[in-house]
Amino acid sequence: MKTLVIAENEAAARELAAGARAYADEVVYATFADPVTGIADKCLVVEVPEGQAKEAAFDTFVKILADEDPQMVFFEPTRRLKALVGRLAAHDGASVMTDISAIDEESVKTRYFGGIAERTAKSITPVAFCSAGAGTFKDAEPSGTDVVETVEYVAPAVTLECVERETLPPAEVDLTAADKVVAAGRGFGSEEELEEARTFCKAIGAELGCTRPLTETEDWFPREAYIGVSGLMLSPEVYVGIGVSGQMQHMVGVDRAQVAFAINKDAHAPIFDKVDYGLIGAINDVLPKINAKLS
Amino acid sequence: MKIAVLVKILPDDQDIQVNGDRTLDFSRAKSTVSTYDLNAIEAAAQLAAKADAQLVAVTCGPKSINDSKTRKNILSRGVDELYMLADDGLELADAYQTGRILAAMVQKIGDVDLVIAGDGSADLYAQQVDIQTAEALGWPAINGGTALDTDGTTVTVTRMLETEREVIRMPLPAVVSVAPEVALPRIAGMKDVLAAGKKPVVEFTAEELGGIAAPTIETVEILAPVPTPRKKQIFDAADEGAIDAFVAALREVM
Ligand SMILES: Cc1cc2nc3c(=O)[nH]c(=O)nc-3n(C[C@H](O)[C@H](O)[C@H](O)COP(=O)(O)OP(=O)(O)OC[C@H]3O[C@@H](n4cnc5c(N)ncnc54)[C@H](O)[C@@H]3O)c2cc1C
Numbered sequence: 001m002k003t004l005v006i007a008e009n010e011a012a013a014r015e016l017a018a019g020a021r022a023y024a025d026e027v028v029y030a031t032f033a034d035p036v037t038g039i040a041d042k043c044l045v046v047e048v049p050e051g052q053a054k055e056a057a058f059d060t061f062v063k064i065l066a067d068e069d070p071q072m073v074f075f076e077p078t079r080r081l082k083a084l085v086g087r088l089a090a091h092d093g094a095s096v097m098t099d100i101s102a103i104d105e106e107s108v109k110t111r112y113f114g115g116i117a118e119r120t121a122k123s124i125t126p127v128a129f130c131s132a133g134a135g136t137f138k139d140a141e142p143s144g145t146d147v148v149e150t151v152e153y154v155a156p157a158v159t160l161e162c163v164e165r166e167t168l169p170p171a172e173v174d175l176t177a178a179d180k181v182v183a184a185g186r187g188f189g190s191e192e193e194l195e196e197a198r199t200f201c202k203a204i205g206a207e208l209g210c211t212r213p214l215t216e217t218e219d220w221f222p223r224e225a226y227i228g229v230s231g232l233m234l235s236p237e238v239y240v241g242i243g244v245s246g247q248m249q250h251m252v253g254v255d256r257a258q259v260a261f262a263i264n265k266d267a268h269a270p271i272f273d274k275v276d277y278g279l280i281g282a283i284n285d286v287l288p289k290i291n292a293k294l295s
Numbered sequence: 296m297k298i299a300v301l302v303k304i305l306p307d308d309q310d311i312q313v314n315g316d317r318t319l320d321f322s323r324a325k326s327t328v329s330t331y332d333l334n335a336i337e338a339a340a341q342l343a344a345k346a347d348a349q350l351v352a353v354t355c356g357p358k359s360i361n362d363s364k365t366r367k368n369i370l371s372r373g374v375d376e377l378y379m380l381a382d383d384g385l386e387l388a389d390a391y392q393t394g395r396i397l398a399a400m401v402q403k404i405g406d407v408d409l410v411i412a413g414d415g416s417a418d419l420y421a422q423q424v425d426i427q428t429a430e431a432l433g434w435p436a437i438n439g440g441t442a443l444d445t446d447g448t449t450v451t452v453t454r455m456l457e458t459e460r461e462v463i464r465m466p467l468p469a470v471v472s473v474a475p476e477v478a479l480p481r482i483a484g485m486k487d488v489l490a491a492g493k494k495p496v497v498e499f500t501a502e503e504l505g506g507i508a509a510p511t512i513e514t515v516e517i518l519a520p521v522p523t524p525r526k527k528q529i530f531d532a533a534d535e536g537a538i539d540a541f542v543a544a545l546r547e548v549m
Contacts, residue, residue: 078456079438096391098421114417116311123511162461230415230420277528
């Protein structure tokens with residue numbers, strides 16, 4: 001079997017190429033720039049002209065797919081690749097399964113309703129397209145050659161003009177590396193109230209993340225700080241949810257925490273069913289008291 | 296100008312129960328509009344108002360999607376007309392099937408200049424229907440939009456990627472999918488809901504759309520995960536010593 005890996009970033013390229021190796025005797029890897037060598041039998045570089053969106057490489061990738069004829073395509077689940085590779089699959093009438101959490105020879109698993117359930121599904125088309133997030137193949141090792149080829153760019157019929165492009169400032173904290181993680185939820189009434197959460201984090205040596213609404217409806221946190229099915233999937237030693245209701249979409253992101261805590265004013269909040277220790281109380285009442293006792 | 300917003304109607308996840316054998320019980324779950332499609336409808340309504348465009352909503356799914364409360368919900372948000380295909384052949388439809396049928400609907404509606412889709416559906420969240428619909432239509436597409444504008448012949452989209460911000464311009468007709476932060480859904484007033492009841496709903500049949508494509512994915516099973524075992528020791532701050540007990544548990548892991 002032959003697998004094509006499409007990735008924008010080095011870490012994903014390595015992990016997907018390693019994962020592909022377990023199923024395929026030939027691994028070809030394609031990227032836009034800065035190819036990683038030694039992870040595939042061949043690396044293809046697609047250079048998109050300045051001033052165009054990377055999705056403009058669609059016609060070039062159609063050609064790669066025809067030339068390489070893989071049975072499986074693994075891609076990094078970035079927004080751009082969901083668009084580019086999803087379109088390739090549609091063009092081919094092939095199945096796409098995004099953000100798979102597990103895979104075997106027969107089928108893949110994806111989350112259903114944000115983690116309320118897991119769906120086991122099978123591709124029934126000749127080529128299967130799958131995207132897998134970090135950690136799906138974490139124990140596999142990539143191997144390969146240093147062969148790098150630049151693919152001739154095929155201009156698209158319609159231009160996707162890139163008028164502006166800027167690199168966003170890097171994230172200030174890396175929640176994926178933190179042993180202890182505190183999540184602030186909508187139970188926080190204002191940005192000022194978060195100070196109390198920061199004091200708490202300092203006291204227990206944790207990093208502060210949040211639920212999705214705090215990056216969306218409010219902009220109290222950068223987008224990289226929200227935990228859950230569509231954000232960060234973590235495996236910390238300790239998780240503390242404060243003012244978090246405990247919706248599945250958030251909780252799947254911390255399901256693997258060794259010990260979980262919650263503070264919520266509602267005794268019936270679903271989160272109390274998903275933690276080891278819970279405290280029923282209002283943030284502005286109990287958090288200062290907890291901080292005083294910890295200091 | 297005519298703008299079409301793609302909307303998924305599905306069971307409300309708040310009412311999904313897990314059975315003893317870990318299968319899901321949808322019997323108490325009412326139909327609702329997929330969460331992030333509400334943001335897409337709002338973005339589309341704001342753009343339609345600004346560009347003086349007509350706004351139509353397009354939805355497809357199994358027969359259960361066709362209930363009057365959900366229809367009114369969609370039509371009370373600045374949408375002029377609703378187009379629907381309710382066919383049980385679309386139960387568990389995959390992105391390919393959905394994209395093909397939505398594209399056929401957009402073509403049948405006619406004269407659509409811009410299709411707007413949400414970030415991803417609450418059930419599968421595969422983030423594929425936008426792009427797959429675009430491919431079936433043969434139109435350009437951009438995802439992750441956080442702001443959009445149109446001059447009638449092109450659409451300009453600001454998009455947030457993982458580590459970049461881009462502004463992309465493409466010619467119409469085109470497809471744009473939007474991230475939830477693009478717009479906050481409105482709270483429809485009584486007047487809007489009443490007016491929604493009088494707006495046109497056009498129901499298509501699969502036949503007049505050329506039929507539903509064969510599936511590309513077969514669902515083997517859908518099962519709730521085995522929950523992580525937890526101690527569930529809950530203290531009430533109103534009780535004497537509760538905070539001390541909670542702090543003691545915290546100290547254990549510090
Ligand atoms: C497709 C999709 C993907 C999603 N992905 C994610 C994701 O990855 N991550 C994510 O987080 N969400 C995600 N969501 C959103 C998710 O469904 C929930 O809406 C969200 O997690 C709820 O956040 P919350 O707990 O902060 O807010 P709420 O659900 O509003 O809960 C607030 C809680 O705070 C408590 N509270 C209120 N005031 C106080 C107080 N003074 N003191 C103490 N407690 C108080 C309340 O009792 C309540 O339990 C997704 C949704 C969809 C549809």
